[in-house]
Amino acid sequence: MAVVETKALAYTYPGGNKPSLRDVSLTIEKGEFVILTGPSGCGKTTLCRCFNGLIPHFYGGELKGDLRVAGLRVSEHQIYEMAKRVGLVFQNPENQLFALSVEKDVAFGLENLGMQREEMKERVDWALQMTGIEELRERAPHELSGGQQQRVAIASVLAMQPEIMIFDEPTSFLDPLGAQKIFEVINDLKNKLEVTVVLVEHRLDLASKYANHVIIMDEGKVVLDGAPREIFNSETAWLLGVGVPKAVRLWRLLQENGMVLEGVPVSSEEATRFLREILKQ
Amino acid sequence: MIEVKDIYFTYPTGVEALKGVPLTIGDGEFVAIMGQNGAGKTTLVKHFNGLLKPAKGEVLVDSVSTRDVSVAKLARKVGFVFQNPDHQLFSETVEEEIAFALRNFGFEEATIEKRVTWALNLLDLTEYRKTSPFMLSGGERKRVALASVLAWDPKVVILDEPTIGQDHRQKENLRQFIVQLNGQGKTVVVVTHDVEFVAECNPRVVLMSEGKIVADGEAKKILTDTALTLAASIVPPQITQIFLGLTDFGFSYDVIDVSEAKKILLDYFEEAKR
Numbered sequence: 001m002a003v004v005e006t007k008a009l010a011y012t013y014p015g016g017n018k019p020s021l022r023d024v025s026l027t028i029e030k031g032e033f034v035i036l037t038g039p040s041g042c043g044k045t046t047l048c049r050c051f052n053g054l055i056p057h058f059y060g061g062e063l064k065g066d067l068r069v070a071g072l073r074v075s076e077h078q079i080y081e082m083a084k085r086v087g088l089v090f091q092n093p094e095n096q097l098f099a100l101s102v103e104k105d106v107a108f109g110l111e112n113l114g115m116q117r118e119e120m121k122e123r124v125d126w127a128l129q130m131t132g133i134e135e136l137r138e139r140a141p142h143e144l145s146g147g148q149q150q151r152v153a154i155a156s157v158l159a160m161q162p163e164i165m166i167f168d169e170p171t172s173f174l175d176p177l178g179a180q181k182i183f184e185v186i187n188d189l190k191n192k193l194e195v196t197v198v199l200v201e202h203r204l205d206l207a208s209k210y211a212n213h214v215i216i217m218d219e220g221k222v223v224l225d226g227a228p229r230e231i232f233n234s235e236t237a238w239l240l241g242v243g244v245p246k247a248v249r250l251w252r253l254l255q256e257n258g259m260v261l262e263g264v265p266v267s268s269e270e271a272t273r274f275l276r277e278i279l280k281q
Numbered sequence: 282m283i284e285v286k287d288i289y290f291t292y293p294t295g296v297e298a299l300k301g302v303p304l305t306i307g308d309g310e311f312v313a314i315m316g317q318n319g320a321g322k323t324t325l326v327k328h329f330n331g332l333l334k335p336a337k338g339e340v341l342v343d344s345v346s347t348r349d350v351s352v353a354k355l356a357r358k359v360g361f362v363f364q365n366p367d368h369q370l371f372s373e374t375v376e377e378e379i380a381f382a383l384r385n386f387g388f389e390e391a392t393i394e395k396r397v398t399w400a401l402n403l404l405d406l407t408e409y410r411k412t413s414p415f416m417l418s419g420g421e422r423k424r425v426a427l428a429s430v431l432a433w434d435p436k437v438v439i440l441d442e443p444t445i446g447q448d449h450r451q452k453e454n455l456r457q458f459i460v461q462l463n464g465q466g467k468t469v470v471v472v473t474h475d476v477e478f479v480a481e482c483n484p485r486v487v488l489m490s491e492g493k494i495v496a497d498g499e500a501k502k503i504l505t506d507t508a509l510t511l512a513a514s515i516v517p518p519q520i521t522q523i524f525l526g527l528t529d530f531g532f533s534y535d536v537i538d539v540s541e542a543k544k545i546l547l548d549y550f551e552e553a554k555r
Contacts, residue, residue, distance in 0.1 A: 040420035040448045091419070091446070092365075146318040172445045175317040175474040176516035202448050205477055205519045241450030246477065246519035246539055253543040259550065268519045272526030275546070279530050 053082035087157035147178030209267035288338035316489035317514030360435030
């Protein structure tokens with residue numbers, strides 16, 4: 001079942017001199033883990049803003065084409081309606097957190113929905129548990145580490161129980177181990193809750209192994225759309241200078257030097273496994 | 282030369298960010314300061330241009346203590362590019378942003394014009410000359426911040442997390458750019474936890490943890506030391522990880538570079554064929 005469906009989507013920001021999206025047609029199925037990437041300024045953040053209705057309702061401008069998210073035609077539904085279905089986690093959690101305790105931050109969106117106290121408490125407990133931060137409940141968000149803060153931001157979006165969660169470079173302020181943990185939390189949510197995940201990311205070395213769908217944009221258009229292995233191995237991705245994982249790069253170099261290799265490893269674990277099989281022969 | 286003499290620093294909140302750091306960075310060096318969030322990396326480099334003064338110990342820039350000279354004067358020598366460009370940018374156009382510091386340093390208008398054009402071109406920003414920095418993407422704003430510092434040609438350039446929000450191609454441009462700056466004799470200090478970027482640049486790495494330096498040496502040695510990387514909340518480069526899983530075949534895992542990995546594997550298979 002498609003949770004996101006766009007047909008010939010086109011958009012220009014008010015006052016912008018060129019379109020940020022041109023003829024974007026794509027489908028995202030329920031429960032997919034999608035990596036959305038492409039050169040800086042390619043339109044990926046703009047596209048995400050369409051998914052939760054920030055475009056056109058907040059940013060203005062004219063959105064052309066057809067866009068359905070979680071069964072709703074975005075142009076006909078306000079941001080607060082979309083927010084229940086589409087959660088957005090930003091790059092820098094500091095921009096998202098503001099309450100005096102983690103618990104209050106996570107409850108904030110629910111309060112705005114006018115939810116009953118008991119139900120709200122249950123939701124908050126659940127979201128804290130899912131993101132592994134129950135013990136931080138009483139702490140002030142601004143005292144936490146970057147990784148902890150990002151988990152609080154994820155919990156506060158998760159508490160709304162959205163069908164789709166969009167993460168806009170959620171780990172770029174985190175150290176690598178912290179980043180890896182966040183990707184694992186996200187992957188866990190996808191597996192346990194069947195949430196559809198859209199991850200906007202440049203650093204593909206860490207994230208690629210979780211994805212089952214990769215979309216690459218350039219100059220406002222979708223240029224590649226498919227399974228990670230095919231995409232990372234395609235000429236177009238290389239030409240665009242997408243950060244193809246090192247494992248794929250190594251594979252390519254070996255093939256160019258005459259080695260006959262099958263498959264395309266998208267993570268170091270896979271590359272190791274593939275190489276071990278060859279070495280055993 | 283920057284000489285950090287066993288400095289201590291505590292923030293007003295009571296957080297002890299630096300607990301005795303000695304470090305010397307020679308002229309023309311390329312150093313990456315790495316470590317987990319909160320390790321004290323940014324606090325340390327903010328001492329290099331006098332933005333912060335140590336509570337104990339001292340920092341000498343070309344033999345002058347940062348306590349004895351104004352930040353404005355130090356800035357001429359030590360340029361600092363902030364992690365978050367929004368902490369740095371405020372002008373109405375990209376052009377004015379870059380010209381601002383030059384005016385403050387008292388450059389002549391003709392020189393300013395030349396320098397601005399040069400910096401815009403260098404960072405691929407010419408088309409945004411008349412644009413407001415706030416209309417640009419995060420990655421573009423970072424380049425504006427970098428351009429505005431490079432424009433006054435400081436001897437030491439400090440870049441705090443320069444790769445955040447940069448796509449792969451921009452990172453590659455940044456890498457070549459840093460190598461070029463360094464090749465011209467500039468001292469480059471990069472604060473980062475982008476392991477793959479460091480693996481590609483191969484600079485001297487200073488690893489910090491909990492306000493102290495825990496290791497100092499070439500990137501290849503430090504990034505492939507799994508005990509060290511774990512302690513500093515860093516993941517070894519992907520290439521190293523691949524080789525870590527092949528040690529029982531006799532491979533060494535001190536490899537960070539793709540081309541080197543290729544050569545090792547090709548040599549191995551070539552050998553096996555014979």
